[in-house]
Amino acid sequence: MGGQQSGIKNKMILEFLSVPENVGLARVAVAAFAAQVDMKLNELEEIKVAVSEAVSNSIIHGYGGDPNGMVRVEVERNEEGLVITVEDKGKGIEDIALAMQPDYSSSPERMGLGFAFMQSFMDHLDVTSEVNQGTRVRMFKNIEKVVEK
Amino acid sequence: MQIFFSMEGKQLWARIKGELDLENADTFRQELEANLDHARPEVLVLDLTGVTFIDSSGLGVILGRYRRLKKEGGKLIIYRPQPQVRRLLELSGLGKIMTIMNENGEQIGEGFNNGWSAIRN
Ligand SMILES: Nc1ncnc2c1ncn2[C@@H]1O[C@H](COP(=O)(O)OP(=O)(O)OP(=O)(O)O)[C@@H](O)[C@H]1O
């Protein structure tokens, strides 16, 4: 089967309007998906924060608070771990390297913590973006191999 | 999210329950501001015992209130954060500038105030 060949064990896609209520929905859904395999409680907390940050960024920055955008969250589990992708079709990021610097925020009210949290809680983070096209954040979380007897 | 406010001497206590994220950041900010305007406390104690989740949106609101109190000569104290919340407070650097206390009134963060005396005085 396709899923087996590509090493994908399970997959989930969530799409929702860019309204703040959906931040909690997204992180709880992804955490429930992640919890299908043995995960430490602490790791689930880390995943929740990372998803919350990426989805919040799409709503706040990508769509600038416009509730009519769509945010897409895709989660895949393979042998190695979880691949979480958060995507919007918002305004995009001009300078990704700058945006990802800890403490950088384009908004004076914010601290620029989002990318820093994603970076420290996930094992890999990769951001692609195009101005006026949107932004895609891909995060990878290792699943520690449980030694089978 | 719910907040229960009470005045204890010159301290305004805000006991918060639930999750602090983008969904309720505006309400969280507005309720704190309204109660600060009204009570004009010397110290704002944010009791985080009942907070099960926080992210950058919630941390941003806390930092904003810290700045306001500092400007007005007041103090902000974080009381009893759960481990995952405390970890984010520390990672964000807020733990360095704010006083964090446990249930015994002992300071657990790196903030530069000392224990209960910071609250009581
Ligand atoms: N999906 C997105 N679309 C457009 N711009 C984005 C997006 N995500 C992030 N950015 C830009 O990257 C900057 C840094 O993001 P980051 O999450 O690190 O900080 P922040 O959101 O500004 O602050 P905080 O996360 O502490 O609330 C943002 O200020 C914004 O300019």
Ligand SMILES: [Mg+2]
């Ligand atoms: Mg952010």
